[in-house]
Amino acid sequence: MKPSSRPLRILRYSLWAVVALLVAVIAIFAFDRQQADRITSSAIGGPFTLVDQTGATVTEAALKGHPSAMFFGYTFCPDVCPTTLYEATQWLKALGPDGDRLKVYFVTVDPERDTREQMAAYLGAFDPRIVGLTGTRPQIDAMLKEFRVYSKKVGDGPDYAMDHTAAVYLLDANGQMVGTADYQEKQETVMAKLKRLLGGA
Template sequence: MSVQTNRLQIIILAALFCVLAAACVTLALTMGVGGRAPQQTSLIGGDFSLVNQDGKPITQASFLGKPTAYFFGYTNCPDACPTTLTDMTDRLKALGPDGDKFNVVFISVDPGRDTPQLLKSYLESFDPRITAATGTPEQIADVVKKFRVYVKKVGEGDSYTFDHSTAVYMMDAKGNLVTLIDYQAPRDEAIEKMRRALES
């Protein structure tokens, strides 16, 4: 075998090694080390200043110490919001005693209509452990930006609606994103993700 052939083989092997190494790095950033959420998830979430359904001030610190599921929507939402809150009610019940170890927070993206009083009435149909939150337009815009939530107002007058993200943001006890629970995710899958947040 010639020296030139040996050099060609070495070059090919080196090139394959570089491609494999790059693929491993990409996979690590996508999946996270040890199957955890990727490092980029630290850019999602953060402190906020809102009021709950009782009109009391709440911040991110109000929910630290327990895993927290955040969901963004509004009371006039025709489908995704009541469906997700119903699903979260079922998931909390299915978790049994572990259900008490979670916070679930429904943040309104419609501060113009969703007053604390209206949110309190709205929550009567769901698990009493669920908290609702609202605030000024500026405060809502701030928390929406920090969680990278898609929100778009559609229409004018009193009949406007919102297009908005429908995923549940599952944070750990320190306020770091663990995973997202997709809209109408299978029950077992959603509960497994909640348990993952509890163990993280």
């Protein structure tokens, strides 16, 4: 072996070792990320008892047996909620007959104003398959905690606003969260997610 070739060979082996190490680190990181996502998703959701806009009692059992899209908001919301409900109406329409297999729930974070009657009147402007859920403040707070939903009252007086989580939760046929549809996410992206969700039902 020529004396000058030995340092090059050592350098080459060292580079290979570094590359192998990087590949192993990336694989471990990806595995840990997947595990974390599964743990996080499984930690979202739990028991609840609310009523829909018709007065019927709805519990966590209603989430079983079909995929669901669940959105938390309030009827006095100036932009995020009506926009998301309009988009959900378009999703159901675009899904065609498969839209009947997807249950869409709109859960209020403002039960003081969002009575059953208010929810019924408000949702009349959107797809009739969208189910509105309300209840007492303790019932709503318990559900928000179970589903890890952020909500905060902003301002005083009758015209107060509510800050809240804007993403739509995507739940599988077991009622377990498997993803989200972000606020104003491109329709083609959301439709691909919904079709995968329905395909796995």
